[in-house]
Structure formats: structure tokens, C-alpha cells
Amino acid sequence: xxxxxxxxxxxxxxxxxxxxxxxxxxxxxxxxxxxxxxxxxxxxxxxxxxxxxxxxxxxxxxxxxxxxxxxxxxxxxxxxxxxxxxxxxxxxxxxxxxxxxxxxxxxxxxxxxxxxxxxxxxxxxxxxxxxxxxxxxxxxxxxxxxxxxxxxxxxxxxxxxxxxxxxxxxxxxxxxxxxxxxxxxxxxxxxxxxxxxxxxxxxxxxxxxxxxxxxxxxxxxxxxxxxxxxxxxxxxxxxxxxxxxxxxxxxxxxxxxxxxxxxxxxxxxxxxxxxxxxxxxxxxxxxxxxxxxxxxxxxxxxxxxxxxxxxxxxxxxxxxxxxxxxxxxxxxxxxxxxxxxxxxxxxxxxxxxxxxxxxxxxxxxxxxxxxxxxxxxxxxxxxxxxxxxxxxxxxxxxxxxxxxxxxxxxxxxxxxxxxxxxxxxxxxxxxxxxxxxxxxxxxxxxxxxxxxxxxxxxxxxxxx
Numbered sequence: 001x002x003x004x005x006x007x008x009x010x011x012x013x014x015x016x017x018x019x020x021x022x023x024x025x026x027x028x029x030x031x032x033x034x035x036x037x038x039x040x041x042x043x044x045x046x047x048x049x050x051x052x053x054x055x056x057x058x059x060x061x062x063x064x065x066x067x068x069x070x071x072x073x074x075x076x077x078x079x080x081x082x083x084x085x086x087x088x089x090x091x092x093x094x095x096x097x098x099x100x101x102x103x104x105x106x107x108x109x110x111x112x113x114x115x116x117x118x119x120x121x122x123x124x125x126x127x128x129x130x131x132x133x134x135x136x137x138x139x140x141x142x143x144x145x146x147x148x149x150x151x152x153x154x155x156x157x158x159x160x161x162x163x164x165x166x167x168x169x170x171x172x173x174x175x176x177x178x179x180x181x182x183x184x185x186x187x188x189x190x191x192x193x194x195x196x197x198x199x200x201x202x203x204x205x206x207x208x209x210x211x212x213x214x215x216x217x218x219x220x221x222x223x224x225x226x227x228x229x230x231x232x233x234x235x236x237x238x239x240x241x242x243x244x245x246x247x248x249x250x251x252x253x254x255x256x257x258x259x260x261x262x263x264x265x266x267x268x269x270x271x272x273x274x275x276x277x278x279x280x281x282x283x284x285x286x287x288x289x290x291x292x293x294x295x296x297x298x299x300x301x302x303x304x305x306x307x308x309x310x311x312x313x314x315x316x317x318x319x320x321x322x323x324x325x326x327x328x329x330x331x332x333x334x335x336x337x338x339x340x341x342x343x344x345x346x347x348x349x350x351x352x353x354x355x356x357x358x359x360x361x362x363x364x365x366x367x368x369x370x371x372x373x374x375x376x377x378x379x380x381x382x383x384x385x386x387x388x389x390x391x392x393x394x395x396x397x398x399x400x401x402x403x404x405x406x407x408x409x410x411x412x413x414x415x416x417x418x419x420x421x422x423x424x425x426x427x428x429x430x431x432x433x434x435x436x437x438x439x440x441x442x443x444x445x446x447x448x449x450x451x452x453x454x455x456x457x458x459x460x461x462x463x464x
Contacts, residue, residue: 030177062105102124136149216228337351348385352392353393361395366441371399378403379401387402388401415435415451447464
């Protein structure tokens with residue numbers, strides 16, 4: 001399973017479980033909370049009505065007195081109230097009063113008058129001086145049919161002379177409970193969607209950051225020198241730390257590699273100079289002395305050229321500044337190479353630019369250095385009197401010679417430091433630094449060098 005999917009799955013799992021348990025708690029608390037609020041209001045209502053019913057109950061006229069008349073008038077009142085978007089069109093309080101023995105002496109619905117309610121919790125507890133309340137289901141296993149009863153004592157001269165109970169069906173507030181539950185569910189679903197969106201965004205950011213780090217590491221592994229990815233936070237600090245470690249490791253490896261390679265390349269010319277020097281110490285004919293002196297000069301020149309190219313390549317490989325590109329027309333860039341070839345008899349240079357006004361976006365100095373090394377490499381392998389062709393187009397150029405090319409196994413290694421093949425004369429062999437310099441210049445430009453055999457000849461293409 002990919003990292004992004006694992007992160008998203010983990011985030012969604014944690015968020016989903018949190019949302020599930022949170023919603024479950026909210027849903028479980030809605031109905032009890034509404035009941036608690038309703039019971040609180042019914043306590044106030046019951047105590048107010050108990051005070052109002054006291055005179056009639058003490059006078060024995062509770063069933064026909066002013067209190068009973070007012071309660072019956074309340075039940076017949078028309079009502080049409082909009083309560084936070086919900087319509088209330090009925091008055092739902094039921095009121096009944098018992099005497100000190102628990103017998104119902106007044107019922108607003110005339111359903112229980114004369115019955116003994118002394119064993120019901122609301123009446124029994126209130127007659128004992130305690131808080132009396134109960135909830136009774138009219139239909140078993142159906143919580144919506146529940147009716148809440150809250151009682152208050154009717155007192156005279158500090159004595160309880162009866163109990164007044166206020167009843168209200170839970171079904172009358174069920175619409176409010178259902179609406180609250182719907183809002184909670186919708187809010188929970190919205191929260192889950194938003195959490196998922198945030199999880200997707202965070203996952204994409206983490207995966208994007210890790211992919212940038214991976215791309216950076218792959219580029220370093222291929223010998224490139226990419227810029228450190230700009231990533232905020234700890235991943236950015238990790239990228240900087242990895243880059244610092246890379247520079248230190250590269251520094252050690254770079255020095256070791258160069259010392260080893262340079263020592264190997266200098267062995268041959270040093271051995272030739274040493275041998276010629278030993279022979280020059282003896283008495284030699286003038287022709288032999290001139291020959292060995294020329295050999296010393298030739299090998300010294302070879303070492304000088306090797307050191308110069310080493311310095312050029314070292315500067316390129318250690319360069320960290322950005323390439324300063326310019327738009328350069330190929331006609332102006334390639335003219336000096338065509339003119340220089342005209343002064344030499346060994347090779348002709350043919351320049352082909354298509355379209356005519358094609359140009360290249362590159363740093364002028366580095367572009368000239370790359371083309372110089374390509375031309376020198378082509379002259380080394382092309383037969384005398386042959387033509388070297390420069391084919392240029394938008395941000396690309398190819399150098400084509402008519403030499404023998406190189407073996408297929410060697411193609412992938414062209415551009416490595418100190419890797420070279422034997423020249424057509426069978427004797428001289430280059431340092432391999434020319435194409436290494438070209439390859440490094442292309443890496444600095446973010447481009448690539450492509451080498452292939454064309455039978456005859458070798459074709460080197462630069463794509464900027």
C-alpha cells in the first residue's frame with residue numbers, strides 16, 4: 001500500500017472514530033437534556049399552580065371554583081406559535097389535584113376524578129414532603145408515548161392539604177428533539193467531510209514533500225547537482241540536513257576520486273619523460289637528442305593539457321551558482337567554429353541551422369566551452385579531409401563526424417571522467433575529460449547529452 005493511501009486511511013480512521021463517538025455522545029444526550037429542561041419548567045409551573053389552587057382546595061370547592069374554571073379555559077385557548085421554525089398549535093399541560101389522602105378531586109381532562117393516586121410516585125413522595133415526579137409510558141417499549149408528571153404540595157398554615165400535578169406528553173416536544181438530532185447528524189457529516197478534505201490536503205502535501213525529497217535523492221544518486229527542495233517545516237530541515245551531509249561526503253569522495261584518477265593518468269607521461277630524461281643523460285647523436293627532447297616537450301604538454309582540463313572540470317563540478325542564461329542565435333554562436341575550420345586543412349565544417357533564426361537559451365561561456373570540446377573530440381576521431389557537421393535547432397545542437405565511432409559497450413560510459421577509447425591511429429588516447437566537461441555543462445543547464453553511432457561516425461547531441 002502506498003504511503004499516501006496509508007496516511008489518508010489512518011487519518012480517516014482516526015477522524016471517523018472520533019466523529020462516531022462524539023456524535024453518539026451528542027445523540028445520547030439530546031433527549032435527556034430536553035427532558036431535564038422541560039422538567040425544570042414544569043417544577044416552576046406546578047408550584048405556581050399549587051399556590052393558585054390552595055384557596056379553592058381548602059374551601060372544598062376545587063372542582064367548581066375559580067381555579068378549575070381558569071384551567072379549563074386555558075385548555076380551550078386557541079394557540080398558533082412559531083417556536084424557532086416549528087409550529088405549536090395545542091396547549092398540552094394536564095393538571096390534576098388530589099386531597100391529603102391522595103384522592104383525585106380535580107382533573108383538567110376529567111379522566112381520573114375520584115381515583116386513588118396515593119401510590120403514584122408524584123403524589124406519594126409529595127405527600128411525604130419530598131420532591132415527587134414520574135414518567136409513565138402509555139404504550140410499552142415506545143419511549144415517544146412517555147408522559148412526564150411533576151407534582152407540588154398544596155399547603156395551608158404549613159400543612160400539606162393536597163398535591164397538584166402537572167403532566168406533559170413527551171410527544172409534544174419530540175419535534176424539537178428530532179430537529180436537534182438532524183442538525184447534529186448534518187453537522188457531524190459536514191465535520192466528517194471537512195476532516196476528510198483536510199486529511200486529503202495534508203496527505204497530498206506530505207506525499208508531495210516526500211516525492212520532492214525522493215526526486216532530489218534520485219538526482220543526486222545519478223550524479224546531478226539539483227537545488228535543495230524548498231519545503232516548509234521539519235521536512236525542509238531534513239532536506240537541508242541531507243544536502244549538508246551530501247556536500248561533506250561528496251567532498252571526501254571527490255578528492256579521493258580525483259587524486260586516484262589523476263595519479264593514474266599522469267603515470268604514462270611521467271614514465272615517458274623519465275625514460276627520455278635518462279637517455280638524454282648519455283652521449284647521443286644530435287637526431288636522437290632532438291627526438292627525446294621533443295618527446296619530453298610533448299609529454300609535458302600532454303600533462304599540462306590534462307591539468308588544465310582537470311581544473312575546468314573541477315570548477316564546473318563544484319559550481320553551485322545558477323546558470324546565467326541568455327538567448328543566443330545559433331548563427332552567431334557557430335560562426336567562429338566555421339571560420340576556425342577554414343584556416344585548417346585537416347577538416348571542413350558544415351553548419352546547418354533549421355530554422356534559420358533558431359537560438360539557444362544558455363550561458364555563453366559554458367556553451368562555447370562545450371562546443372569547443374565537442375569539436376576537438378570530433379577532430380580527434382574524424383579522418384583527415386572529412387567534414388564535421390553542426391546541426392542546430394531551437395535549444396539543441398548535434399555534432400556529427402565521419403570517424404569509426406565507438407564500440408556499443410562504450411557508449412553508456414562516454415562522459416565519465418578519464419574514460420576514453422583509442423583513436424583511429426591506434427596509438428594516442430585522450431583523457432576522456434572533454435566529454436565529461438560537456439556532460440557537466442549540460443547538467444548545469446538541466447539538459448542532457450546523447451551519444452550514438454551513425455555508421456560511419458559518431459553523433460553527439462546536446463538538448464538544452
